[in-house]
């Protein structure tokens with residue numbers, strides 16, 4: 442297969458990865474704005490390298506003209522969740538899209554059916570429609586959903602796999618399986634203090650959103666209020682911010698809103 446053809450083959454995958462990453466990041470952002478716990482902690486994606494595609498084709502005896510049909514993870518999306526419980530919620534989000542902007546082809550549950558390597562993750566293979574400069578097409582993409590601990594383990598194990606090129610010493614393999622069990626235990630422990638962690642996360646998000654709002658409100662008042670008054674507000678804000686008391690920050694924002702009414706400024 443010529444070089445140019447590869448570029449054409451991989452072109453839609455690049456766009457699929459970008460679109461899907463953006464969509465899941467959008468959902469994560471929604472949760473943060475609504476000050477709710479987001480099941481999605483982080484999203485990223487990649488197009489499989491040509492070398493890795495060829496390796497897999499070789500390993501699985503896939504003919505060159507069947508690569509896009511048979512290799513399901515040329516476009517790969519990884520969604521990382523803070524807690525194991527969030528994995529199911531995230532899968533629910535993906536299932537909600539089924540028949541809308543994507544079609545689910547297959548689900549593989551390596552969270553409950555752990556691989557012999559110790560690997561845990563939930564894989565959803567989807568068919569995703571896309572329009573590129575070359576026209577309409579549909580390509581396969583693999584969405585991997587896993588917890589932070591599962592991701593930590595998989596990342597380390599993956600690089601070791603590369604290092605040993607399929608000949609990892611038995612002893613190391615055993616230790617990795619033990620590490621996977623430790624990561625699983627960590628996930629279970631974290632789940633027991635989930636409510637407390639989520640509460641702390643909510644307080645941080647409320648504070649971030651409030652600070653954003655205050656700063657935008659101060660900015661709007663700058664155009665109409667007296668400079669001295671605004672400098673005073675700025676100083677007051679810095680003091681309150683350093684003190685970190687949410688109640689005081691809320692009532693300071695109220696003051697800004699009263700002032701906005703006086704000056705007839707439209708606030709957020």
Ligand code: 0O2
Nearest residue numbers: 489493497514517549556558559560564594595596598599
């Ligand atoms: P990359 O892109 O470098 O991550 P199988 O024949 O079923 O074992 P298959 O057909 O490749 O594997 O499908 P599967 O099981 O869905 O695996 C696809 C991807 O899942 C892999 O991509 C890995 O990203 C991840 N994965 C699966 N098993 C393991 C594992 O034991 N350890 C780690 N770290 N990751 C795993 P690739 O092909 O490895 O490439």
